[in-house]
Amino acid sequence: MDIEKGSLEILFLKIPYNKISARQSIGGGRHDYGKVSEELYMQYAQSVFSNYSEDERRNHYLKLVQDMKQNPEGKPNVFWFIMGIAKRVLTYDGSEIACKFDEMLRWREISFQLGQDFFTCAFLAAHDLEWGYRCKSFSWQPIIRSDNSRLHNILEQGMAENHFHLTGSTKVFELNWICVMNLLDGRWHDFRKIPGALQIHQADRIRKEGKQENFYAECQRAALYRVYLFAVLKGNKGLKKIILEIMKKTNGNIPTELLVGEIQDAIVLAKHAYGARVEDKYILDYAFEKDMIDCNQRENYLLAGERRFLYECYKACVSGDFCAYEKNLFYVYLSIRTHFRGELIQVNRQVGFENFSRYQDRKEIFIEGQKEYEDELIRLALNGTLGSQNIVSLEARICPKKSALKLYDAIKKNQGIVNGNSDRSKEKEKRLDEKQAEKVIYVLHFPKQRDKEFCAGLPRNHNVRADTRKKARSIASLLEKETDVNGKIRGIDTCSSEIHCRPEVFAQAFRYLLDLEFSRGKGTRRRHDREEVRTKLHATYHAGEDFFDIVDGLRAIDETLLFCGLKRGSRIGHGLAMGINPGEYYKDKGHKLVMPKQLLLDDIAWLLSKAEETGCIIENRLKAELKEKYCSLYDEIYREHVRGKFKASVAEYYQSWKLRGDNPQVYRLEKQEFLKRLEQTPLLRFDRYEFNDRVSNHIRKIESCRELYFAYHYHQKVREIGDERIELKVDQRYEALICQIQDKMIQQLVHRGIGIETNPSSNYLIGTITKYEEHPILRFNSRKLKPVQPNESLNVSINTDDQGVFDTSLENEYALMTLALRKAKDKGGKLLYDIEDIYEWIDYVRKMGLEQVFS
Numbered sequence: 001m002d003i004e005k006g007s008l009e010i011l012f013l014k015i016p017y018n019k020i021s022a023r024q025s026i027g028g029g030r031h032d033y034g035k036v037s038e039e040l041y042m043q044y045a046q047s048v049f050s051n052y053s054e055d056e057r058r059n060h061y062l063k064l065v066q067d068m069k070q071n072p073e074g075k076p077n078v079f080w081f082i083m084g085i086a087k088r089v090l091t092y093d094g095s096e097i098a099c100k101f102d103e104m105l106r107w108r109e110i111s112f113q114l115g116q117d118f119f120t121c122a123f124l125a126a127h128d129l130e131w132g133y134r135c136k137s138f139s140w141q142p143i144i145r146s147d148n149s150r151l152h153n154i155l156e157q158g159m160a161e162n163h164f165h166l167t168g169s170t171k172v173f174e175l176n177w178i179c180v181m182n183l184l185d186g187r188w189h190d191f192r193k194i195p196g197a198l199q200i201h202q203a204d205r206i207r208k209e210g211k212q213e214n215f216y217a218e219c220q221r222a223a224l225y226r227v228y229l230f231a232v233l234k235g236n237k238g239l240k241k242i243i244l245e246i247m248k249k250t251n252g253n254i255p256t257e258l259l260v261g262e263i264q265d266a267i268v269l270a271k272h273a274y275g276a277r278v279e280d281k282y283i284l285d286y287a288f289e290k291d292m293i294d295c296n297q298r299e300n301y302l303l304a305g306e307r308r309f310l311y312e313c314y315k316a317c318v319s320g321d322f323c324a325y326e327k328n329l330f331y332v333y334l335s336i337r338t339h340f341r342g343e344l345i346q347v348n349r350q351v352g353f354e355n356f357s358r359y360q361d362r363k364e365i366f367i368e369g370q371k372e373y374e375d376e377l378i379r380l381a382l383n384g385t386l387g388s389q390n391i392v393s394l395e396a397r398i399c400p401k402k403s404a405l406k407l408y409d410a411i412k413k414n415q416g417i418v419n420g421n422s423d424r425s426k427e428k429e430k431r432l433d434e435k436q437a438e439k440v441i442y443v444l445h446f447p448k449q450r451d452k453e454f455c456a457g458l459p460r461n462h463n464v465r466a467d468t469r470k471k472a473r474s475i476a477s478l479l480e481k482e483t484d485v486n487g488k489i490r491g492i493d494t495c496s497s498e499i500h501c502r503p504e505v506f507a508q509a510f511r512y513l514l515d516l517e518f519s520r521g522k523g524t525r526r527r528h529d530r531e532e533v534r535t536k537l538h539a540t541y542h543a544g545e546d547f548f549d550i551v552d553g554l555r556a557i558d559e560t561l562l563f564c565g566l567k568r569g570s571r572i573g574h575g576l577a578m579g580i581n582p583g584e585y586y587k588d589k590g591h592k593l594v595m596p597k598q599l600l601l602d603d604i605a606w607l608l609s610k611a612e613e614t615g616c617i618i619e620n621r622l623k624a625e626l627k628e629k630y631c632s633l634y635d636e637i638y639r640e641h642v643r644g645k646f647k648a649s650v651a652e653y654y655q656s657w658k659l660r661g662d663n664p665q666v667y668r669l670e671k672q673e674f675l676k677r678l679e680q681t682p683l684l685r686f687d688r689y690e691f692n693d694r695v696s697n698h699i700r701k702i703e704s705c706r707e708l709y710f711a712y713h714y715h716q717k718v719r720e721i722g723d724e725r726i727e728l729k730v731d732q733r734y735e736a737l738i739c740q741i742q743d744k745m746i747q748q749l750v751h752r753g754i755g756i757e758t759n760p761s762s763n764y765l766i767g768t769i770t771k772y773e774e775h776p777i778l779r780f781n782s783r784k785l786k787p788v789q790p791n792e793s794l795n796v797s798i799n800t801d802d803q804g805v806f807d808t809s810l811e812n813e814y815a816l817m818t819l820a821l822r823k824a825k826d827k828g829g830k831l832l833y834d835i836e837d838i839y840e841w842i843d844y845v846r847k848m849g850l851e852q853v854f855s
Contacts, residue, residue, distance in 0.1 A: 002106065002109060002110065003060055003063065004067075004085055004110070005106075005109055005110045005113070006045070006048045006049055006060065007060065007063075007064045008082075008085070008110065008113070008114060009048050009113060010041055010044045010045060010048055011036065011078060012114060012334060012335050012338045013113065013114075013335075013338055013339070013342065014044035014047075014048065015031065015037075015040050015041075015044060015335075016335075017218070017332045017335035017336050017339070018213070019031045019037070019040060020032055020033075020328055020331050020332050020335065021328050032324070032327075032328050032331065033077060033078045033079065033317070033324075033327045033328055033330075033331045034068075034075065034076045034077055034078070034324070034327075035076060036061070036064060036065065036068070036076070036078070038058075038061055041061045041064070042054070042057060042058065042061065045057040045060060045061070064081070067081055067084065068080065068081045070084060071083075071084075071318070073318075077317070077318060078331065079122065079314055079317040079318050079327070079330075080318055082118070082119065082122045082314075083122045083123065083125070083126040083314070083318070085110065085119065086119040086120070086122050086123035086126070087123060087126060088103070089103040089106060089107045089110070089119075090107075090119065090120065090123045090144075091147055092123070092124070092127055096140065096144075097120050097123065097124065097140055097144050098144055098145055098146060098147040099144055099145070099146050099147065100146070100147055101146040101147055101148040101151075101815070101819065102819070104146050104815050104816060104819045105772070105816065105819055105820065105823070108816060111807075112345075112347060112807055113338075113342075113347050114338050114341075115173065115337075115338070115341055115345075115807070116143060116144060116807070117174075117303070117306065117307055117310060118310075118334070118338070120140070120144060120307075121307050121310035121311040121314055122310075122314045124311055125311050125312075125314035125315040125318075126314075126318075128315070129315055129318065129319060135308075135311060136292075136295045137295050137296055137304075138292070138296060138300075138303070138304040138305075138307040138308045138311070139296035139297040139299075139300035139301070139303065139304045140300070141300075141384075141388040141809070142171050142300065142303065142380065142384050142385075142388070142809065143803075143807065143808060143809035143811075143812050145809070145811050145812065145815065146815045146819075148815065148818070150839060151814065151815060151818055151839075151842070152811075154839065154842055154843050154846065155389070155390065155811055155814060155846065156390050157390070157843075157846070158390055158391075158392040158846075158850060159389065159390060159391050159392065159810055159811075159814075159846055159849060159850075160391070160392060160393045160394075160395075160797065160849040160850045160852065160853050161385070161391050161393070161394045161395060161799055161800065161810050162393075162395050162540075162571070162757050162797050162799050162849060162852050162853065163395065163397075163540075163573060163757040163759055163797075163799035163800070163801055164385075164394055164395055164396055164397060164799065164800060164801075164803070165397045165445075165495065165801065165802045166378070166381055166382075166396045166397060166398050166414070167363060167364060167377065167381070167398075168360060168363055168801075168802030168803075168804055168805050169381040169385065169396075169800065169802060169803045169804050170363075170376075170377045170378070170380040170381040170384075170804045171302075171303065171380050171384070171804055172344050172345065172363045172804035172805055173340070173341045173344045173345050173804075173807075174302065174303055174306065175302065175367055175373060175376060175377055175380065176340075176344055176363075176364075176365065176366040176367055177306070177337065177340060177341070178284065178285050178302055178305070178306055178373075179366050179367045179370055179373045180219055180223070180340075180366050181219075181222070181223050181226055181267075181285070181306075182267060182271070182283075182284070182285055182286065183264075183370060184219070184220060184223045184260060184263055184264050184267060185260050185261055185263075185264040187216060187219075187366070188216065190365050190366050190368075191214070191215055191216040191219075193362075193365050194215060194343060194362060194365065213256070215340075215343075216257070217255065217256050217257055218336050218339065218340075219336065219340060220256040220257065220259075220260050220263060221250070221256050221332070221336065222332075222333050222336040222337060222340070223263055223267065224243065224246060224247065224250070224256065224259075224263050224266075225329045225330075225332060225333045226287075226309070226333055227239075227243060227263070227266050227267050227270050227286075228240065228243040228244070228247065228329065229309075229313055229322075229326060229329060229330060229333070230270060230274075230286070230287060230309060231243060231270070232316075232322070232326060233309075233312050233313070233316065234274065236273070239266065239269055239270060239273070242266055242269070243266050246259055246262050246263060246266065267286065270286040271283045271286040273286075274286050274287075274289045274290065275287075275288065275289065275290070276288050276289055276290045276292060276293050278301055278372075281372070282372045284301060284302050284305070284372060284373070284376065285302065285305035285306065286305070287305035287306055287308060287309040288301055288302070288304055288305030288308075289305070289308075292304055292305070292308065297387065298379075298383075299379055299380065299383035299384045299387050300380070300384060302376050302380065303380075313330045313333075316330075317330055343362065344359065344362055344363065344805075345359070345805060345806075345807055346359045346765050346766075346805055346806065351766060351767060351768055352546065352766065353496075353497040353498075353499065353545070353546035353766060354497065355766075356765075356766045356805070357496065357497060359805055360496075360802070360805065363804065363805065364377070375417055378413075378414050378417045378418070379417050379418075381396075381804070382394065382396065382414070382417070382418045382436075382440055383417075383418060383436065385803070385809070385810070386418075386436045386439060386440075387436070388809070389809065389810055389811050391439060391810065392439060392850065393439055393441065393850070393853045394439050394440050394441070395441055395442075395443050395490070395491075395853070395854065396414070396440055396441070396442055396443070397442070397443045397444075397445045397493060397495065398410065398411075398414075398442060398443075398444060398445070399444070399445060399446070399447055399495075400444040400445075400446065400471040400472075400474060400475050401471065401474060402467075402470055402471060402474055403474050404474045404475075404477040404478035404481065406474075407444075407474060407475065407478050408478055408483055408485055411442060411485045411488055411489070412485060414440075415437055415440070415485075415488070418436060418437040418440055419434055419437050440488070441488055441489075441490045441853075441854065442488050442489050442490065443489075443490060443491040443492065443493050443538075443540065443854070444471075444475060444489065444491070444492050444493070445492070445493035445494055445495040445542075446468050446471060446472075446492070446493070446494045446495070446506055446509065447494070447495055447496050448464065448494055448495065448496040448497060448498060448500070448501035448505070449461075449463065449464050449496070449500075449501055450500040450501070451463075451464075451500055451501070454716050454719045454720070456714075456716070457668075457714070459664035459665065459713040459714065460505075460664070460712075460713055460719075461501055461502075461505045464501055464505050464506075465505055468505065468506055468509045469508075469509060469686065471509075472509035472512055472513055472686065473686060475489075475492075475513060476512070476513065476516055476685075479516060479518040479537075480516075480518060482518070482519045482521050483521055484521050485521070486518060486519060486520050486521035487520040487521050489537070490537065490538055490854035490855075491537050491538035491539055491540060491854045492509075492510065492513055492514070492537055492538075492539055492540075493539070493540045493541060493542065493573065494506055494541055494542050495542060496542075497546055498542060498543060498545060498546055498547075498556055499546055499547065499548065499552075502556060502559060502660075503541065503543065503556060503559040503560045503563050503564055503661075504559060504563055504660040504661055506564065507563035507564050507565075507660075507661040507662075507692060508661075508662075508663050508686070508689050508690060509686075510539060510541075510563075510564040510565055510566075511564065511565040511689040511692070511693075512685070512686050512688075512689040513537055514536060514537055514538075514539055514564075514565045514566075514567070515536070515565070515689070516536065516537065517534050517535070517536055518534065518535065518536075519533065519534055519535075520533050520534075520535055538569060538570060538854040539564065539565070539566050539567070539570045539571075540570060540571040540572070540573055540757065541560045541564060541566065541570075541571075541572060541573060542573040542574060543556045543557045543559075543560045543572050543573065543574070543575065544556055544557045544572065544574060544575040544576055544577035544578060545573065545574035545575070545576055545577075545763075545766070545767070546766070547577055548593060548594075548595035548596075548599060549593050549595060549600075549603060549728070550577050550580065550582055550585060550738050550742075551603040551606070551607050551738065551741075552577075552595070552599060552603055553576065553577025553578075554577045554578065554610075554738075554741055554742065554745060555602065555603060555606045555607075556577070557572060557575060557577065557578065557745065558606070558610070558745070559660070559661075560572065561748075561749075561752070561754070562658065562661060562692070562694055562695070563660065563661030563692055563694075564661070565694070566752075566754060568752060568753035568754070569753060569754075569755075569854075570754050570755075571754060571755045571756065571757050571852060572749070572754060572755070572756050572757070573756075573757045573759075574756075574757070574758070574759065574762075574763065575756045575758075575776070575780075576763060576767055576776055577742075578742050578745050578746055578749075578756075578776065578779075578780070579742070579746075579775075579776020579777070579778075579779040579780050580767075580768065580769070580776055581774070582735040582736075582738040582739050582742075583732075583735050584768075584774075585768060586730050586734075586735055588768055591729060591730050591731065592727060592728070592729055592730075593727070593728045593730065594725050594726070594727050594728075595725065595726065595728065596722060596723050596724065596725060596726075597633055597636065597637060597721060597722050597723075597724050597725070597726045598637060598718075598719075598721075598722025598723065599722075600629075600633060600726055600728060601630065601633040601634060601637060601653075601722075602657065604626050604629055604630045604633070604650075605630060605650050605653045605654050605657065606654065606657065607626065607737070607741070608623070608626055608627065608630070608650050608654075609650060609651065609654040610741060610744075611737065611740070611741065614740075614741070614744040614748075615744075616737060616740040616741060616744060617740065618737055619733045619736075619737075621733075622733040622734060622737065627650065630650055630653075633726075634647070634648060634653065635647075636721060637718055637721045637722050638708065638711060638718060640717075641711055641715045641717050641718050642704075642707045642708060642711045642715075643707050644704075644707070646704055646707075648704060648708060652702075652704055652705065652708075653708065655699050655702065655705050656699075656704070656705040656706075656708035656709050656712075658692075658695045658699060659692075659695065659699060659700065659705060659706075659709045660709065660712075661692035661694070661695065662690060662691050662692055662695075662700075662709075663687075663690035663691075664709070664713045664714075665690075666690055666691075667706060667709055667710045667713070668710070668714070671703070674700075674706070675701065678691065678697055678700060678701075742779075743792070746779075746780065746792055746794060747791055747792060749794055750791050750792065750793065750794055751791065753795075754795075755794060755795035755796060755797065755848070755851075755852050756777075756780050756794050756795070756796050756797075757796075757797055757799050757852070758775065758776070758777040758780070758796055758797065758798055758799065759798075759799050759800060759801035759813075760772055760775050760777070760798065760813050760816060760817055761800070761801075761806045761808045761812075761813060761816065762800070762801035762802065762806055763775060763776075765806055771820065772816050772817055772819075772820035773820040773821060773823070773824040773832075775817070775820075777796050777798070777817075777845075780793075780794040780796050781793040781794050781795070781796045781845075781848075782841075783841075783844065784837055784840045784841040784844050785821070785833050785837050785838070785841050786833075786837075795848050795851065795852065796845060796848055797845065797848055797849035797852045798810070798813050798814055798817065798845055798846075798849060799813070799849075800813055814842060814845075814846070817842070818838060818839075818842055821833050821838045821841070822835065822838060
């Protein structure tokens with residue numbers, strides 16, 4: 001681990017803020033901005049530098065103290081230390097802060113845990129102090145880019161963002177933080193929605209410290225210190241006096257919870273005295289002052305106030321304008337701020353979709369119900385992204401609604417925000433906004449949810465099936481009305497964890513919607529014959545991203561292809577199971593996996609059958625072992641619970657698996673009624689897709705296949721036994737088979753013209769990938785980088801996924817992949833790729849992203 005990164009983590013994430021001298025009423029004054037407690041540092045260094053000895057960790061401490069003295073004063077100062085790190089990785093040309101390209105990976109590591117503004121504001125403060133400047137513009141890009149002009153020139157030709165979850169792509173932390181710092185009172189119900197710390201060290205900190213202010217009280221203290229330091233910066237003695245009276249009470253051991261009303265009153269005073277009204281309507285942040293409107297871009301107004309506040313505080317902390325007490329208050333503020341950020345941005349390094357989902361569930365907690373901030377969520381996500389990069393198509397993903405009207409209103413609201421100012425005196429800006437809005441298209445993604453407990457007469461995931469049916473019909477209803485938003489809706493998808501909700505759940509809805517023909521709406525008639533332009537929806541599907549075994553992920557992709565009606569030009573989101581290295585994956589798992597028995601039974605039957613279908617070579621002993629495991633699991637789960645108690649072969653079971661794309665409710669019918677149903681055309685259009693037309697009716701007429709499918713859904717014992725866990729041991733033979741299956745499935749997708757949406761940082765943070773150069777995109781398509789076999793290069797794109805949660809941008813994703821490829825080495829330490837090939841590959845992937853755009 002980078003030593004400086006580890007020291008920053010100790011200073012701002014590990015050491016509790018109540019150990020800083022400014023909080024002497026709670027914890028002693030052993031530690032402050034200019035004197036880092038050796039005892040505290042060594043205590044928390046044990047977890048940060050776990051691979052180092054105690055003597056080595058003490059060297060790290062002494063190095064930190066030494067580095068803190070590297071400043072004009074020659075005295076230890078934590079703020080000079082931050083500035084020193086920032087100056088080594090950042091650069092400034094007088095108009096734009098950028099990261100030195102060779103430092104991008106390091107910048108990603110150090111900025112991700114504390115936030116980019118933590119460093120950029122410190123860097124700009126140091127720069128302006130050195131040159132005697134005073135910055136006025138603080139609306140730079142939400143995520144700064146590298147200084148690689150060659151890469152910029154390639155990307156300036158146009159990029160497509162094909163995987164962009166709208167609400168997860170705003171500046172999640174900044175939006176929530178500014179909202180809380182300005183609207184502090186009455187927040188108990190919001191903070192109760194956060195049941196516990198997601199950062200492991202925060203949970204440990206609370207357990208070890210015993211008495212600890214709750215999360216809401218922490219933020220109250222941060223808001224108090226923020227408005228106080230702001231008053232000091234502005235030289236407002238009256239406001240400062242009011243706040244000092246509140247601070248005296250907190251030092252007198254009066255909890256901040258009892259003073260929150262007084263703190264809010266002080267914030268309101270600051271708002272009215274200094275805050276700028278945005279569009280003459282509302283004050284987003286008192287730190288965004290009236291003199292900042294003309295020199296800051298509208299889409300980043302919300303970021304500018306906090307940035308200027310940090311910038312001014314950094315300057316005051318190293319120039320002598322702040323006294324020691326005020327410097328420590330700012331240190332406390334930064335510590336609480338980074339704690340809050342770590343509860344909204346996925347910095348805890350835990351893998352898996354469940355961890356990510358917990359972060360996802362928090363992204364709007366503190367802005368929900370605050371209309372002006374809810375609007376900024378959309379503005380920052382869409383306008384902020386489009387305004388800072390040459391994105392020619394942005395595919396925003398939103399959840400469908402339960403009625404056509406609600407869906408229409410949601411899209412119209414988003415488009416209204418992107419369209420921006422309608423003031424007739426600003427026609428030029430209005431035209432630019434409208435041009436940006438044209439780039440935004442929508443994909444409606446159905447959320448996956450965990451299955452509920454068994455209920456007699458109801459199939460698996462019955463709650464999601466019912467919800468999906470209702471939403472699918474509302475989408476169809478809206479499209480059939482031929483409204484002015486039809487042209488913006490381009491496709492459908494699913495989102496959230498796939499482990500507990502498989503493609504079969506959405507199969508009928510997908511087939512129904514993908515077969516729906518509709519008009520794009522107003523302005524989409526052909527010039528000559530005035531014939532309406534009619535079209536169909538496109539499809540993408542999150543699959544192969546999260547799994548208990550690679551086989552499970554591969555089967556999910558295959559189920560998507562078989563059940564959901566994906567056609568040429570469709571896409572798979574992530575698809576990691578097809579590209580990760582089986583040897584490395586199973587090595588990380590200790591060659592042992594634990595999963596539900598039903599899932600393992602399905603995986604084995606699918607694996608054996610798929611291997612036979614595609615001509616994969618299976619070592620004889622492994623094949624016998626897998627069949628033996630299949631027989632054992634089948635007997636345990638199904639043998640006694642299907643009519644006739646028959647023994648199904650792997651082939652029979654595999655055929656019954658193919659029926660899972662059908663509506664399970666029709667399998668409750670008696671035999672004759674079921675066979676009659678096969679020949680009928682249901683009255684309701686949705687019901688016409690209850691049988692998957694990619695599966696032959698011959699299979700449905702086989703009684704054993706119907707019985708197995710019925711038991712899978714409706715037999716309580718099958719469900720209960722199938723949910724029991726079992727351990728699977730794997731070896732090199734199993735890994736070799738998986739590798740063959742991966743290759744065959746890649747070839748299958750190439751043949752069918754289905755692409756992959758890759759999301760490097762998302763996969764790095766959620767999955768088991770430890771380096772960007774290990775990302776499966778290089779297995780999906782490494783053409784231009786090295787010789788490849790014919791028909792093994794998938795159409796791929798680079799995207800961001802949830803750029804707010806992962807603190808990234810599309811240009812940033814390309815830059816990280818570029819640098820990772822430049823640094824990649826073989827086992828002998830030789831560079832793997834030629835620099836010219838790397839840039840050619842980047843441009844190649846950029847162009848494929850444009851080809852993937854849903855027209």
